[in-house]
Amino acid sequence: MCIQRLFALFLCFVATFIFVLPSYGASKIKIGIVDTYTGPATSYTQDVLDGFKLAIDKVNAQGGVLKRKIEYTTRDEKFKPDIGLAMAKELVMKEKVDVLMGTINSGTALAVSDLAKKEKIPFFVTYAKSEKIIGEKGHKYVFNMNENTEMAGRAAAYVLSKKPYIKYWICGDDYEYGHAIAEATWKNLQRLNPKVQKIGESWWKVGEADFAPYITQIMGANPDFIIVATGGAGMVNFQKAAKATGLNTKIPFYQHTANELGTLLPQGKDAPEGVYGTSHYLFYFPDTPANKAFSDEFMKTYKRYPKASALVGYMTGRFIAEGFKKAGKVNADALIKALEGMTLDSPIGPLSIRACDHQLELPTYFGVTKKDPKYDFLVSGDNIVVSPKDFMPTCEEVLKLRKN
Amino acid sequence: MDIVYSVLPPQFLSQVLVGLSRTTILFIVASGLSLILGVLRIPNVAHGSLYMIGAFVSYSIAKLFGGGPSSYWWALLITPFVIALISFVVERGVFQFLYEREHLMLLLLTFAFSLVFGDLVKLIWGVEYKSVPVPGAFQGFVPLFGGIPFPLYNLFLLCVGPVVALILWFIVNKTKIGKISRAAAVDREMVGAVGINVSWVFATVFVIGCLLAGLGGVLVAPTVSVTLGMDHTLIIEAFLIVIIGGLGNIWGALLGALIFGLSQSLGILLWPKFGIVIPYLAVVVVLLIKPTGLLKSTW
Numbered sequence: 159m160c161i162q163r164l165f166a167l168f169l170c171f172v173a174t175f176i177f178v179l180p181s182y183g184a185s186k187i188k189i190g191i192v193d194t195y196t197g198p199a200t201s202y203t204q205d206v207l208d209g210f211k212l213a214i215d216k217v218n219a220q221g222g223v224l225k226r227k228i229e230y231t232t233r234d235e236k237f238k239p240d241i242g243l244a245m246a247k248e249l250v251m252k253e254k255v256d257v258l259m260g261t262i263n264s265g266t267a268l269a270v271s272d273l274a275k276k277e278k279i280p281f282f283v284t285y286a287k288s289e290k291i292i293g294e295k296g297h298k299y300v301f302n303m304n305e306n307t308e309m310a311g312r313a314a315a316y317v318l319s320k321k322p323y324i325k326y327w328i329c330g331d332d333y334e335y336g337h338a339i340a341e342a343t344w345k346n347l348q349r350l351n352p353k354v355q356k357i358g359e360s361w362w363k364v365g366e367a368d369f370a371p372y373i374t375q376i377m378g379a380n381p382d383f384i385i386v387a388t389g390g391a392g393m394v395n396f397q398k399a400a401k402a403t404g405l406n407t408k409i410p411f412y413q414h415t416a417n418e419l420g421t422l423l424p425q426g427k428d429a430p431e432g433v434y435g436t437s438h439y440l441f442y443f444p445d446t447p448a449n450k451a452f453s454d455e456f457m458k459t460y461k462r463y464p465k466a467s468a469l470v471g472y473m474t475g476r477f478i479a480e481g482f483k484k485a486g487k488v489n490a491d492a493l494i495k496a497l498e499g500m501t502l503d504s505p506i507g508p509l510s511i512r513a514c515d516h517q518l519e520l521p522t523y524f525g526v527t528k529k530d531p532k533y534d535f536l537v538s539g540d541n542i543v544v545s546p547k548d549f550m551p552t553c554e555e556v557l558k559l560r561k562n
Numbered sequence: 563m564d565i566v567y568s569v570l571p572p573q574f575l576s577q578v579l580v581g582l583s584r585t586t587i588l589f590i591v592a593s594g595l596s597l598i599l600g601v602l603r604i605p606n607v608a609h610g611s612l613y614m615i616g617a618f619v620s621y622s623i624a625k626l627f628g629g630g631p632s633s634y635w636w637a638l639l640i641t642p643f644v645i646a647l648i649s650f651v652v653e654r655g656v657f658q659f660l661y662e663r664e665h666l667m668l669l670l671l672t673f674a675f676s677l678v679f680g681d682l683v684k685l686i687w688g689v690e691y692k693s694v695p696v697p698g699a700f701q702g703f704v705p706l707f708g709g710i711p712f713p714l715y716n717l718f719l720l721c722v723g724p725v726v727a728l729i730l731w732f733i734v735n736k737t738k739i740g741k742i743s744r745a746a747a748v749d750r751e752m753v754g755a756v757g758i759n760v761s762w763v764f765a766t767v768f769v770i771g772c773l774l775a776g777l778g779g780v781l782v783a784p785t786v787s788v789t790l791g792m793d794h795t796l797i798i799e800a801f802l803i804v805i806i807g808g809l810g811n812i813w814g815a816l817l818g819a820l821i822f823g824l825s826q827s828l829g830i831l832l833w834p835k836f837g838i839v840i841p842y843l844a845v846v847v848v849l850l851i852k853p854t855g856l857l858k859s860t861w
């Protein structure tokens with residue numbers, strides 16, 4: 159008897175929570191963030207979150223949007239798509255979030271994107287780089303707020319095709335991101351400069367600690383240029399091995415994000431010089447007042463320089479806030495309509511969300527690592543700005559992918 | 563030299579050397595794992611975490627001593643003892659009460675420890691990648707075989723490997739604690755029955771094993787980015803090495819590490835596109851031929 163009564167009491171308790179919480183949330187705009195906050199990826203996702211907070215705190219300090227405060231809640235998906243999807247579901251069903259955002263994991267991003275489509279909730283992908291997100295799996299409710307592998311590959315190929323190298327070696331992390339970035343770079347390089355040849359490939363497992371055997375082998379093969387498709391901690395591991403073997407002084411090589419703070423900061427002054435890289439944000443370039451203001455504010459708040467992912471988080475927060483403001487109501491379809499084609503000022507100049515595929519149009523900075531007396535780490539020098547119109551896939555190309 | 567190169571191309575020789583330097587790290591970590599597995603019968607999944615902590619501690623110590631090229635030597639000297647201290651606390655605090663439990667239970671417990679250690683590292687050192695400077699004398703590279711550049715630090719690793727193996731051989735074969743621990747591996751009740759405090763023998767062996775994990779972490783630190791998750795890849799490789807070498811046999815760990823390290827580096831040379839599978843293929847072949855591992859297992 160007693161147990162049954164307790165159970166009934168417990169049910170009442172649960173029911174109260176289920177009914178009370180949504181009404182409590184109604185006077186707020188709720189954003190649910192699913193991202194990886196354990197493991198090496200955290201180095202990037204923390205900056206997304208902190209950049210986002212910076213934008214949202216400013217909006218809330220001015221009274222919020224549509225007289226509502228913006229509130230967010232985070233879930234750690236631990237880099238696992240199944241956990242990420244379950245958490246996104248929980249955020250939608252229980253927390254009744256108005257907007258979903260997050261994740262550095264392409265697998266999770268695609269799974270959550272599918273959920274967003276079914277539940278009709280706008281989903282802002284912050285740091286997953288799969289081109290499928292807005293390409294073949296793209297739909298009305300998903301937005302991509304950072305560059306994807308196709309964009310990165312095209313931007314790199316755009317610059318590399320003008321260089322005199324012929325014999326290329328391709329290598330990278332043996333998982334989707336590695337292959338996608340290598341494939342995108344190589345495919346577009348071949349298109350832009352039909353003279354290039356691939357003389358070999360090597361692929362290592364994700365998290366490979368020791369690159370020396372791979373590098374000595376590639377040096378033996380003696381290519382003109384190496385495309386290195388690593389991500390995350392592999393970026394630093396490869397650069398350290400490149401420095402130890404002298405690869406950077408013998409054969410030039412390119413890594414997407416090689417010139418980014420996330421890769422160069424941990425190595426301090428020991429990072430290899432002369433490595434080619436692409437990035438969509440550098441806190442010291444372009445040296446404009448807007449960029450300086452943003453990096454100073456980030457530095458003041460978090461006591462560190464913002465990485466490329468900080469800009470993504472910051473702009474996602476701003477687009478969501480401005481989107482709701484323009485929409486005039488808290489409604490998914492109205493928000494989407496408001497955001498399509500919207501342009502906002504950013505630390506690196508005006509940025510727009512392309513109406514046709516919901517891709518944020520970001521420039522790419524192609525640079526080469528070099529020392530700078532101002533910092534105790536290497537920076538990206540000789541930066542070439544590749545503007546979105548020079549490398550982004552056209553609307554027709556993206557929409558064609560969605561049809562197949 | 564040209565005569566040698568006509569039989570063994572310089573590329574091959576350089577890959578062998580690189581493979582051997584990788585073997586050093588694998589052997590040091592796997593021998594510690596094997597020691598604990600053999601004597602204490604604990605499949606210590608948290609062994610990889612101690613390797614990771616070793617790398618992080620060496621970062622902190624190097625920073626403490628100025629972060630310059632020579633600061634690494636202090637890290638190399640001090641870190642293994644920090645790890646030994648941590649493992650001593652864990653052993654006396656938790657494991658000493660659990661030796662009689664089933665392996666599955668111990669496996670789960672050490673797995674839990676690896677999660678706890680992972681989060682502790684995140685709490686203490688944060689989420690940023692860390693980098694430990696290569697010690698001054700071993701920065702850069704030398705042209706070896708046919709002018710192929712070879713990292714100096716890897717040469718240093720090549721010297722450390724045999725030294726550690728010798729010290730281990732000495733401890734296991736020539737010291738009292740080594741002899742007792744070998745006896746305890748075979749029959750722990752009998753060792754207890756002749757009046758030896760088995761509990762302290764176990765504590766010593768556990769600490770030595772973990773110290774090796776920490777040493778591996780310090781040695782690998784200058785060549786990689788010190789990061790969360792570096793424990794996962796390594797622990798899998800270490801277990802494979804211990805399994806193909808023979809559970810609990812330190813020389814098995816050496817043999818396993820040699821097979822793993824060399825098949826990896828030569829696999830890359832022969833078949834760069836799929837070199838990644840060669841070490842695992844080697845493991846499969848070994849287990850097909852000898853499912854109990856190459857050398858005598860103590861289990």
